[in-house]
Amino acid sequence: MTKNWLKPFSIVSASLLMQSCMQQQTSLEQANTEQSPSIAVLAVANPSAFERLSEQIYLSFNELGIEGTHTLVVRDKKAQLPLDVIDKDGDGNEDGIVILVSLKSGAKKELVISRAAAPISRSDQKLTQAEISRKHGGDWNTHPKKPEFKAYDGGVFENVTQLTPPDFYTDHSNWIRYEGPGIESDKMAYRLYLDERNGFDVFGKTTPQPILQRVGLDGYESYHSMTEWGMDLLKVGDSLGAGGFGFWQNNQVQAAIPAETRTATIRNNTNTYSSFSIDYQNVHIGQNQLNISALLSMQAGSELVHTQLAMSNASNDFVIGTVKHPNTELLLGDMNIPGDSFTYLASWGPQSLDGGQLGLAVLFRKRDFNKIVDDKKSYAAHMKTRGNQLDYYFVAVWDGETQEPIKSADQFDAFLKRETEKLTQPIRVRLQTSHTKETRAQISRQSAKAALHWSEWMADSELQRKTLKYRAGGWDTNRRRVPKFEYDIVGILPLAYARLGAAMNNPDYTDVLEKVTGSYIRSDGSIIAYSSENFNIDSVAPGRAVLALYNQTQLDNQAQKKKYKLAADQLREQLRNHPKTREGAFWHKKKYPGQLWLDGVYMGMPFLAEYTTLFEQGAALHEVVQEFILTRKYLRDEKTGLYYHAIDETRQQEWADPTTGLSSEFWGRGVGWLAMALVDTLEYLPADKPELTTPLQDMITELAGALVKYRDPDTGLWWQIMDKPNKRGNYLESSASAMFVYFFAKAVNRGYLPESYTNVATSAYDSLVKEFITVNADATISMTNQCLVAGLGFGRDGSYNYYMSEQIVADDPKGTAPFIMAGLEVAQIQKR
Numbered sequence: 035m036t037k038n039w040l041k042p043f044s045i046v047s048a049s050l051l052m053q054s055c056m057q058q059q060t061s062l063e064q065a066n067t068e069q070s071p072s073i074a075v076l077a078v079a080n081p082s083a084f085e086r087l088s089e090q091i092y093l094s095f096n097e098l099g100i101e102g103t104h105t106l107v108v109r110d111k112k113a114q115l116p117l118d119v120i121d122k123d124g125d126g127n128e129d130g131i132v133i134l135v136s137l138k139s140g141a142k143k144e145l146v147i148s149r150a151a152a153p154i155s156r157s158d159q160k161l162t163q164a165e166i167s168r169k170h171g172g173d174w175n176t177h178p179k180k181p182e183f184k185a186y187d188g189g190v191f192e193n194v195t196q197l198t199p200p201d202f203y204t205d206h207s208n209w210i211r212y213e214g215p216g217i218e219s220d221k222m223a224y225r226l227y228l229d230e231r232n233g234f235d236v237f238g239k240t241t242p243q244p245i246l247q248r249v250g251l252d253g254y255e256s257y258h259s260m261t262e263w264g265m266d267l268l269k270v271g272d273s274l275g276a277g278g279f280g281f282w283q284n285n286q287v288q289a290a291i292p293a294e295t296r297t298a299t300i301r302n303n304t305n306t307y308s309s310f311s312i313d314y315q316n317v318h319i320g321q322n323q324l325n326i327s328a329l330l331s332m333q334a335g336s337e338l339v340h341t342q343l344a345m346s347n348a349s350n351d352f353v354i355g356t357v358k359h360p361n362t363e364l365l366l367g368d369m370n371i372p373g374d375s376f377t378y379l380a381s382w383g384p385q386s387l388d389g390g391q392l393g394l395a396v397l398f399r400k401r402d403f404n405k406i407v408d409d410k411k412s413y414a415a416h417m418k419t420r421g422n423q424l425d426y427y428f429v430a431v432w433d434g435e436t437q438e439p440i441k442s443a444d445q446f447d448a449f450l451k452r453e454t455e456k457l458t459q460p461i462r463v464r465l466q467t468s469h470t471k472e473t474r475a476q477i478s479r480q481s482a483k484a485a486l487h488w489s490e491w492m493a494d495s496e497l498q499r500k501t502l503k504y505r506a507g508g509w510d511t512n513r514r515r516v517p518k519f520e521y522d523i524v525g526i527l528p529l530a531y532a533r534l535g536a537a538m539n540n541p542d543y544t545d546v547l548e549k550v551t552g553s554y555i556r557s558d559g560s561i562i563a564y565s566s567e568n569f570n571i572d573s574v575a576p577g578r579a580v581l582a583l584y585n586q587t588q589l590d591n592q593a594q595k596k597k598y599k600l601a602a603d604q605l606r607e608q609l610r611n612h613p614k615t616r617e618g619a620f621w622h623k624k625k626y627p628g629q630l631w632l633d634g635v636y637m638g639m640p641f642l643a644e645y646t647t648l649f650e651q652g653a654a655l656h657e658v659v660q661e662f663i664l665t666r667k668y669l670r671d672e673k674t675g676l677y678y679h680a681i682d683e684t685r686q687q688e689w690a691d692p693t694t695g696l697s698s699e700f701w702g703r704g705v706g707w708l709a710m711a712l713v714d715t716l717e718y719l720p721a722d723k724p725e726l727t728t729p730l731q732d733m734i735t736e737l738a739g740a741l742v743k744y745r746d747p748d749t750g751l752w753w754q755i756m757d758k759p760n761k762r763g764n765y766l767e768s769s770a771s772a773m774f775v776y777f778f779a780k781a782v783n784r785g786y787l788p789e790s791y792t793n794v795a796t797s798a799y800d801s802l803v804k805e806f807i808t809v810n811a812d813a814t815i816s817m818t819n820q821c822l823v824a825g826l827g828f829g830r831d832g833s834y835n836y837y838m839s840e841q842i843v844a845d846d847p848k849g850t851a852p853f854i855m856a857g858l859e860v861a862q863i864q865k866r
Contacts, residue, residue, distance in 0.1 A: 076145040077464040080137035081763030088335025094130035099469025105150040118304035140762040161220040161334035163244045164308035167211040198297040212250035215298045222337040232291040233270040234278035238432040240264045273357035274412040277428020281351040287409040306334040345422040355414035356394035359385040373401030376454040382443040391433040393446040398426040420514040470809040489857030495814035505553040519564040521575035522847040530851040551579040559600020566608045569624035571634040577605040577641040619664040631680040636707035643718035675740030676700040689832030697832040700756040706773030713780045750801045763838040768806040769849035779859035799860045820849040
C-alpha cells in the first residue's frame with residue numbers, strides 16, 4: 035500500500051502537517067479583517083517577439099494547494115488583474131481560476147494571488163458570454179415546411195443552462211433563439227446549430243459589449259442584415275462552416291452529425307471565460323456508432339474558439355475545416371514543424387453576407403493532422419484522434435470589425451502565424467504556493483531523511499496518477515497512445531521504482547518493475563511493442579530494467595529467469611547489428627543515418643556495459659568506452675565544455691551545420707542523458723583497467739566543471755538551452771536539472787568527483803525541490819516545467835526557437851524518474 039501523505043509518516047508528523055494546515059486556514063479566515071495572505075506567487079514571461087495581450091492563464095485549485103472555491107484576487111505591482119473561477123473540464127464542478135495578463139515582448143511579471151479581504155468584482159466588465167435560449171408558453175404544431183417535424187408557435191424566449199431538443203425538432207422550428215447555443219468574446223461571436231446540420235456560424239460584432247442576448251428576439255431573418263450590434267456573416271449550408279467538425283464519408287465531407295439526441299449545456303459564463311458543451315448520443319457514421327462530447331470555450335481578448343472533442347470509441351474519419359465559397363483562396367500554415375506545434379488551414383475572400391472580406395480558419399497540432407482532403411463544399415483537414423480525443427481551435431476575422439480589422443489575405447496569414455505561435459509557446463509560468471512552501475519547511479527540519487521522503491512522495495503520487503498504466507496494452511498518458519517499449523515509461527521509470535523499493539524495502543515500488551516492464555516480456559522472451567529492425571537505440575534502454583528483473587528473479591524460478599535473459603539477448607543482438615558511423619558510434623535510429631545523439635549514449639551504453647559484464651566477461655567494454663570517446667570528440671564544445679545535441683556525419687540534415695555537421699544548441703536534457711550515462715556506465719568498468727575507466731573519469735571531471743559554470747546564479751539550476759539564460763523564451767528546465775543533481779550526487783558517492791562537489795549536489799537538490807515541486811491539495815506532489823520531448827529532423831530544425839516550441843508539461847517520467855533517483859543519491863550524502 036502506498037502512503038497517504040497527509041497521515042502520519044516517518045518524516046513529517048501528522049501533528050506538524052495539521053498545525054501547518056490549521057495555520058494556513060486560520061490566516062485565510064483572518065483575511066476578512068486583516069491584510070490578505072498570499073496563496074501563491076506566479077512569475078510569468080512572454081516568450082514571443084511581439085506583445086501578448088489578454089493572455090489567459092489557468093491554475094487549478096489542486097496545484098494552488100486549496101480545496102473548493104475561494105474569493106481570490108490577483109495583483110501585479112500596479113493593479114488588480116481580471117480573475118474568474120471556472121469549471122475548466124466542464125464536469126459541473128469549479129476547479130480553478132483564470133487570470134488575464136498582458137505582456138510586452140520578452141517582458142516578465144510577478145503576480146501575487148491572495149484570498150480577498152471581502153467579496154470583489156473579479157473583472158471590470160463582462161467580456162465573454164455563452165448562452166442558449168428557447169421559447170416557453172407557446173405550442174408545438176406541425177412544421178410548415180417539414181410535416182414530419184414540428185414548429186413552435188407563440189411563447190417567449192427564456193435562457194436555460196441545458197437543453198435537449200425533442201426528436202420532432204428540426205431547423206427553423208422557431209423554438210431556439212438563433213437555432214442553437216452561442217458563444218462570444220469582446221472580439222467575435224459564434225453559434226452552433228443544435229440540429230442535424232451541426233453548422234458553425236459567425237456573428238460579426240461592431241461592439242466589444244456582449245450582443246448574443248439581443249440576437250434573434252424578433253425571428254431568424256433579423257440578424258442577416260446589419261444591426262446596431264453587427265450581423266450574421268456566413269452562409270453555412272451543408273459545409274463545415276466557420277470551423278466545424280464532421281466525417282469523411284464516400285470521398286466527401288459529411289458535415290451533418292446524425293445523432294439520436296444532442297444536449298447543449300452552458301458550462302461557464304464568466305466575465306473573461308465562457309464555454310458550452312454538446313453531447314451527441316448514438317451518432318451513426320457508416321457502419322459505426324459512437325457518442326461524441328464537444329466542449330467549446332472562448333476567452334476575453336481573443337477571436338478563437340477552443341474545441342475539445344471526446345469520442346466513446348475510435349474513429350478514423352474525423353475532418354475539420356471551413357466552408358468553401360466561390361472566389362475564396364485556401365491558406366495553409368507551415369507543415370514542416372514539430373508534431374506538437376500548431377499550424378492552420380484557412381480560407382479568405384469576399385464570403386461575408388454583407389459582401390465584405392471574411393477569413394475563416396482551423397488551427398491544430400501537426401501531430402493530429404493526417405492530410406488535406408478535396409471536397410466541393412468545404413476546405414477540410416482529415417485528422418487523427420489520439421486516445422479517442424481531438425482538440426483544435428477555429429476562428430473568424432471580418433473586415434467590418436471596429437477593433438483593428440484585418441483587410442487582406444496577407445494580414446490574415448500574419449495573424450494566424452501569431453496565433454499559432456501563441457498556442458505553441460504559451461506564456462512561461464513559474465508557480466510558488468504557500469501550501470508548498472509551508473510543507474517544504476516542515477520536511478526540511480528532518481533533513482537527514484528529506485530526500486528519501488520526496489522520492490517516496492513522488493513515487494506514490496505517480497502510482498496514484500499513472501505509473502501502472504504504462505503496462506503493455508495500457509496507456510501512455512503524455513504521449514496519448516498505447517505504450518511502446520519506450521526508454522522512459524518502460525525503462526528508467528520502473529528502474530527508479532526498483533531502486534527506491536530496494537532502499538525502502540517496499541514491495542509496492544519493487545513490484546512496478548514486474549507489473550510494467552515485465553508485462554512486455556512474453557514467456558518465450560519475445561518483446562511486445564518492440565522491433566529490432568527499426569534499429570532504434572531508444573528501444574535498448576528498457577534493457578536495464580529487463581536485466582534488473584533477471585537479477586532479482588530467484589534461481590528456483592528458471593522459466594522467469596530464462597525469459598528475461600532471452601529478452602535481454604534480443605536487445606544485445608540489436609546492438610551487434612546496429613548501424614554505426616564511419617568511426618564506430620551507434621546511429622541514433624535507422625531512419626536517422628549517420629547521426630550520433632547525446633540521448634543515444636544513455637539509451638545504449640549502460641545496458642551494454644551491464645550485459646557484457648554479466649554474460650560476456652566484459653568483452654564489449656572497449657566498444658562501450660569507444661562510444662564515449664567518440665561522443666566527446668564530436669559533440670563537446672571546447673569553449674564551453676558543454677555538448678551539442680547531435681552530429682550528422684553526412685551533413686545532410688536541416689539542423690546540421692554544413693561544415694561541422696553539428697546541431698546548433700546545448701540542450702539541457704541532452705547533456706543530462708550524457709551525464710547520467712557517464713556515472714551509470716563507469717560503475718561497470720573494472721577499476722584495475724585504467725584504459726577503460728580513465729576516459730569516462732576525465733569526461734566526468736571536465737563536465738562537472740562546465741555544469742557548475744552554467745548553473746543559474748539565482749537558483750543553482752539549469753536552463754533548457756544551457757548557455758542562453760537571458761534569451762527570450764528560455765526557461766529553467768526540471769528534467770535536466772534532476773539529471774544533473776543525480777550526476778553530481780552519484781559521482782560524489784562513488785568517488786568519481788571530490789568531496790568539494792558535495793555542496794553542488796545538495797544545494798542543487800534543495801533548489802530542485804523548491805523551484806519545481808508543487809504540493810497539491812489532493813496530497814500528491816507534481817514536478818513542473820519539463821520539456822516533454824526534443825528531437826531532431828522531420829520538422830525539427832534544431833534551432834533555438836525549436837527548443838522553445840516543444841511542450842512544457844508536468845510529471846513526465848523523463849523528469850520524475852531522475853528526480854526519484856537523485857533523491858536516493860542525495861539521501862546517501864545526507865546520511866554521512
